[in-house]
Amino acid sequence: xxxxxxLKIHYRTLAGAVKxxxxxxxxxxxxxxxxxxxxxGCGKSTLxxxxxxxxxxMQYVGGQVVLDDKVLPIADDRAMNPYRFSxxxxxxxxxxxxxxxxxxxxRMIDELLDARGLKGSTLRPELxxxxxxxxxxxxxxxxxxxxxxxxMKQRVVMVLSTLLDPSLLIADEVTSxxxxxxxxxxxxxxxxxxxxxYVKSMxxxxxxxxxxxxxxxxxxxxxxxxxxxxxxxxxxxxxxAHPYTRLLLGSLPEVGIRxxxxxxxxxxxxxxSLLSPPTGCRFRDRCPLAFGKCVEEPPFIEIAxxxxxxxxxxxxxxxx
Amino acid sequence: xxxxxxxxxxxxxxxxxxxVTIDWAIPRFMPGNPVDALVSRIALMPDANAALxxxxxxxxxxxxPLWQQYLNFWWALLNGDLGRSIMLFPTPVTTLIGRxxxxxxxxxxxxxxxxxxxxxVVGALAARRKLLDNTVLPLGYLLTATxxxxxxxxxxxxxxxxxxxxPLAFGYDQSLKAEWTWKFISSLLYHWILPFASLFLVALxxxxxxxxNMIIYELESDYAxxxxxxxxxxxxxxxxxxxxxxxxxITGLALQLGxxxxxxxxxxxxxxxPGLGWLVLSGIQNQDYFVIQGVFLFIIVGVxxxxxxxxxxxxxxxxxxxVGLQGDAA
Ligand SMILES: Nc1ncnc2c1ncn2[C@@H]1O[C@H](COP(=O)(O)OP(=O)(O)O)[C@@H](O)[C@H]1O
Ligand code: SF4
Ligand SMILES: [Mg+2]
Numbered sequence: 056x057x058x059x060x061x062l063k064i065h066y067r068t069l070a071g072a073v074k075x076x077x078x079x080x081x082x083x084x085x086x087x088x089x090x091x092x093x094x095x096g097c098g099k100s101t102l103x104x105x106x107x108x109x110x111x112x113m114q115y116v117g118g119q120v121v122l123d124d125k126v127l128p129i130a131d132d133r134a135m136n137p138y139r140f141s142x143x144x145x146x147x148x149x150x151x152x153x154x155x156x157x158x159x160x161x162r163m164i165d166e167l168l169d170a171r172g173l174k175g176s177t178l179r180p181e182l183x184x185x186x187x188x189x190x191x192x193x194x195x196x197x198x199x200x201x202x203x204x205x206x207m208k209q210r211v212v213m214v215l216s217t218l219l220d221p222s223l224l225i226a227d228e229v230t231s232x233x234x235x236x237x238x239x240x241x242x243x244x245x246x247x248x249x250x251x252x253y254v255k256s257m258x259x260x261x262x263x264x265x266x267x268x269x270x271x272x273x274x275x276x277x278x279x280x281x282x283x284x285x286x287x288x289x290x291x292x293x294x295x296a297h298p299y300t301r302l303l304l305g306s307l308p309e310v311g312i313r314x315x316x317x318x319x320x321x322x323x324x325x326x327x328s329l330l331s332p333p334t335g336c337r338f339r340d341r342c343p344l345a346f347g348k349c350v351e352e353p354p355f356i357e358i359a360x361x362x363x364x365x366x367x368x369x370x371x372x373x374x375x
Numbered sequence: 376x377x378x379x380x381x382x383x384x385x386x387x388x389x390x391x392x393x394x395v396t397i398d399w400a401i402p403r404f405m406p407g408n409p410v411d412a413l414v415s416r417i418a419l420m421p422d423a424n425a426a427l428x429x430x431x432x433x434x435x436x437x438x439x440p441l442w443q444q445y446l447n448f449w450w451a452l453l454n455g456d457l458g459r460s461i462m463l464f465p466t467p468v469t470t471l472i473g474r475x476x477x478x479x480x481x482x483x484x485x486x487x488x489x490x491x492x493x494x495x496v497v498g499a500l501a502a503r504r505k506l507l508d509n510t511v512l513p514l515g516y517l518l519t520a521t522x523x524x525x526x527x528x529x530x531x532x533x534x535x536x537x538x539x540x541x542p543l544a545f546g547y548d549q550s551l552k553a554e555w556t557w558k559f560i561s562s563l564l565y566h567w568i569l570p571f572a573s574l575f576l577v578a579l580x581x582x583x584x585x586x587x588n589m590i591i592y593e594l595e596s597d598y599a600x601x602x603x604x605x606x607x608x609x610x611x612x613x614x615x616x617x618x619x620x621x622x623x624x625i626t627g628l629a630l631q632l633g634x635x636x637x638x639x640x641x642x643x644x645x646x647x648x649p650g651l652g653w654l655v656l657s658g659i660q661n662q663d664y665f666v667i668q669g670v671f672l673f674i675i676v677g678v679x680x681x682x683x684x685x686x687x688x689x690x691x692x693x694x695x696x697x698v699g700l701q702g703d704a705a
Contacts, residue, residue, distance in 0.1 A: 108604045139606030153601035155615050157622070157694055167602065170611040199694045216605070 057083040057106075057223050057256060062118030064105045072114070073329045075101040077280040079118070080355065081363075083223070088249055088257045090271030090288070092264065092303070094326055097277045099260045100148060103225040105129060106258075107143045123222050140171065144221040144254075148228045150212040154200040161196030164215055178218065185214045185253070189244050206237035213244060217253045224254040230266050238263070242270050264304070268292060273361070276300050279326045279337040282355050284369075286362040296358060296369040298344050336366070344368045379696075383686055387679050394675045399448045402664035403441070410437060457669035462661035468669035471654060475670075478546050479650035481567065483639050486574035491628055494582025499617055501583065502590035511583055518580025523638030527573040527645035534569060541569045544647035570646045574638055578631070585627055589620035622693050629685035632678055640674075 060080045065072040075098045083089045091099050104110060106120060106129065115130035122142060128134035147153055155163050164182065165175030183193045189210040200208055209229060217224060226245060230238040248254050261267055267274055268288060275285040276299065284297040295301045302322045324341040327333050335350040336342070342349070348367045355365040410431045414424050432438045439447070451458065457468040501511035518526075535543040547553070547562040593599060593616035602612050640652030647653060651670050658666035690696050 104604075110600075136606045136608075139604060141606075145601075145604050147597070147601055147604065149597040149601075152597040155598045155602075155619070157619050158615070159694075166611060167605060167607055170608050171606060201695055212601075 056085050056123060058121040059106075060119050060121075062102075062105060062120065063116035064101055064109070065114045065116050066101075067112050067114055068330075071330055074280050074332055075113075075329055076105060077329075077332065079277075079280075079282055081275060081282060081285055083256045083258060085255050086249065087272050088245065088259060088270055089285075090267035090274040091258055091260045091277065092262070092267060092274060093277035093283070094303075095262075096326060096329075098280045098329075099277055100227055102277070103145065103227045103258060103260055106223065106225060107139055107145050108132070108135065140216075140221065141219040142221055143223045143225070144216045144219070145225045146209075146213050146216050146227065146229050148231075148260075150209045150229065151205050151232060153212050154208060156200050159197055159199055160203075160211060164196070164218075167215075173219075182214065182218060185218070186211070188247065188251075189214060190240070206233055206240065209233065209237070209241055210244065213241070213248070217248055220253050222255045224248075224257045225260070226257060227260045228262065229259070230261060230263060238266060242266050246270050276303065279332060280329050281337060282363075282365060283338070284362075284364045284366075286359075286364075290359075290362055296362065296364045297366045298342050298368065299338050302343075338366075379690065380687070383683070387683055391676070391679055394679075395449070395452065395672065396445075398668055398672050398675065399445060402668055403444070452672070457672065458665035460666050461663040462657065462666065468665050471666060472651065472669060472673055475649060475651045475654045476673075478648060479639055479643065479652070482570055482574060482642070482648070482650060483635065486571055486578060486639075487628075487632070487635055490575045490578035491582050491624070494579045495586045495621065495624060497579075498583040498586025498588075499590050499620070501587045502594070503613075508587065511587065515580040515584040515587075518576055519584065521577055521580075523573065523577050524641045524645060526577050527570065527642045530569050530573050531645060542566050546649045566646075566648070570642045570648050573642055573645075574635065577638065578635060581631070582624065582627075585624060586620060589623055590616050593617075593620045622689070625685060625689050625692065629682045629689075632681050632685075636674060636678055 059082065062076055062079045063074070064076040065074050079098075079102065091102065093099055101113070104113065105115075106127070109115060109129065109132070120127040120129055122138075125138075125142075127138055127143070154160060158166070165179075168175040168178060183196070186193065186195065191207060191210055191214075195203060195207065195211060203211065209232075213226075213229070229245070230241050233241060245257060245259060249257060259267065259271060271288050273285060273287050274291040276283040276291070276297065278299050283299045284291070284295065286296070291300060292304070295304060299322075322341055327337055327340065333339065334352070336345070336353050339345045339349045346367070351367075353365045353367045353369075355363055357363045358369055410428055414427045414431065429438075437444070455469065457472070460466045460468055460471055463471065497511060498515075501508040531543055535541045542548075542565060545566060547559060547566055551559050551562055553559065594612070596616075596619075599612050599616060602615070639650070640655065642648070643650040643652030644656050651674065655667055655670045657663070658670065
């Protein structure tokens, strides 16, 4: 069980602080696969990274992350180390280049496990078993990353990242760089690993709503560093409450089209700068339903069980 | 991999042939005739000159057609014969090279290997310590930007001439006999320090900067980030970064060899150090084409061989080339 409350993360830049996460609260239940979607630059990767490792320029500003009743010391790089890999793990956006190119894969994994104080050799049978589940032979452990295809590398990284049965897995754009067949395999693998209990809960960041509809139990929509809506997948797809969610879905004539471009054809304008975000509802400039009250910031509240929205019009919409 | 090496070998062979041809051609198409110089040096009676000239022309095979001279040159070369010196006639050029070579190698090998090793270590340390970085970076840039000769002259002037701490010329104290006594060895070392230091320091700066930049690049790479996200200790990440940053430095070594050898030649001239550079200089001063030719040829072959060795080492240490060369990368 993951509970994030009022999390704020900024990027230090020469121009000032980029408020990439500006007060984000949500939770992910055990066994839940939560999809995370939103236009490029809205803070999805920042959220994913914040839960496991802050990069040099990321600055913890406030908020709390609780995983399985333990507060994660996310602001303290050293104190966070014991939780990484074993409690929280990540399949990064750059999985294709995540393996050291000059080490055989098996040796790199052993060295990593040894460095973490675990015995690589005792975990070897389990490692090979899990590779087999994803259709990889133990041979890959004797190879260099360059000898594997993109899809194979992705699957190796998935197996490695989940090897210690973490409570939470963050999967950032794991399907974006793959061809359709590999996408299906990787998406299937995510569900399979959850079902087998290798991972308790997951946050799956993706641009591809078709993938999310296939794997996610719930979907959370972000906009400009804030949460817009979170609801069970069915509700998001069939009865979205936030105007942004509706435009996102509406701007996709067919499910499966990605919205990775900065500009969405169906939504005019672009997201606001996170250097000095506007007050009130951040979607105001682009929202067709905006009205007087929207100069105040709408709270992220529950309008139905498991369905939270940040929009002054959401209640009214849900009722009528 | 074998095909790769075969291709490399072919390129080296081609370079070798072209270089030998140029080396053969240059003195022959330069103005002036070495035999005239030799004859006038001997300076006998005027009427003996003509006889001497034709004798020497025949002795050096200079009376044959050019193509024959070219073939002779190759034949002699392949038999390890680089001709005879004019200034020290009739000493074979190979003997002169053999005498000078230990001095040049004694400068080159330690300065190349030590500067490479120390530079890499210093650069790697600088990459993680701000304070060190702030000194290594400017100092490194200053050193690599210095021409070898300048630093040599500067050291000779300050430490040799002004302070008188080190000798300014020769490979050892000329009043000593060349024998393996401690006195002689320490004199050798004493004369060796300054030329070595000027070669070492210039090369050091380049390696340190290269390594520092490479390590920083590696530490920001995706695999380093992934390892850190999985809680790998700094030790492991740095080990990988160091190893991977080392690979371009090996190629760099091959690229730098020519420059360092050139640097050694001028440094020897600055310090009148009795190596190949100094031999070339006396060859030039005495119009001794065979010595010039022989030394350059020797250097060309040496640099090509060293490059070939580095190439092979690189293939052995970098799995990417090894695997990629098998042609089954996805
Ligand atoms: N290293 C960085 N330095 C400064 N700003 C950054 C950095 N990384 C991301 N940002 C900014 O933070 C915001 C969120 O980025 P990100 O989390 O990568 O978005 P997403 O993953 O949703 O595309 C963007 O406005 C982006 O410009
Ligand atoms: S709060 Fe107002 S501006 Fe924001 S999404 Fe709702 S209606 Fe649109
Ligand atoms: Mg992203």
